[in-house]
Amino acid sequence: MNKTIHKIGFVLRVRYGSKLLSFFRKIWLKVLGMKIGSETYIPKIFVTWPNQVTIGRGCKLEHNIYFKYDGIWSNANSINIGNNVFVGNNCEFNIREGISIGDNSLIASGSRFIDHDHGTELNELMRKQSGPQKAIVIGNDVWIGCNVIVLKGVIIGNGAIVAAGAVATKTVPPLEIWGGVPTKKIGERNK
Numbered sequence: 001m002n003k004t005i006h007k008i009g010f011v012l013r014v015r016y017g018s019k020l021l022s023f024f025r026k027i028w029l030k031v032l033g034m035k036i037g038s039e040t041y042i043p044k045i046f047v048t049w050p051n052q053v054t055i056g057r058g059c060k061l062e063h064n065i066y067f068k069y070d071g072i073w074s075n076a077n078s079i080n081i082g083n084n085v086f087v088g089n090n091c092e093f094n095i096r097e098g099i100s101i102g103d104n105s106l107i108a109s110g111s112r113f114i115d116h117d118h119g120t121e122l123n124e125l126m127r128k129q130s131g132p133q134k135a136i137v138i139g140n141d142v143w144i145g146c147n148v149i150v151l152k153g154v155i156i157g158n159g160a161i162v163a164a165g166a167v168a169t170k171t172v173p174p175l176e177i178w179g180g181v182p183t184k185k186i187g188e189r190n191k
Helices: 002-031
Strands: 053-055 066-069 079-081 092-095 099-101 112-114 116-118 130-133 136-138 149-151 176-179 184-188
Touching (some): 136 149
Parallel strands (some): 053 079, 066 092, 079 099, 092 112, 099 136, 112 149
Antiparallel strands (some): 116 130, 176 184
């Protein structure tokens, strides 16, 4: 009897409770200005400026994703995620300029995207300096492994793969596999 009650409670909590919470999160975030496509599940996430984020339809987001627009309120969309994109738990989008992620891409857990730096002049504290910034572009059908860091100005071409634990500091051409710190070409996808 006890086992049956636990099973029923688990099914209700996981299958229906999380969908119900996602429904209310979507409504709330849309009221705050976030654009969210149909059939996109919204778990517990953190967002500084919801109006800066656009998420396409059919996306699967896991919990504890942080969408941080690192600037003052603005009307522009700076974080754009395409359709049918997967984003794993504990990913961080620390964006000042912009990031776009193409359709059908996979972003594994723990990945970080940072499109700006601090200044390094000697006449002022680094924490007070504004540094260079440049948008990040992730193509369609891209796979980014666990704990990858993608830095400012990086373009990852369609169909490319970035291996787990890599630090992407330069452009990754389409259909190539890159890995390491900093990233370098380690292979190509079979054509």
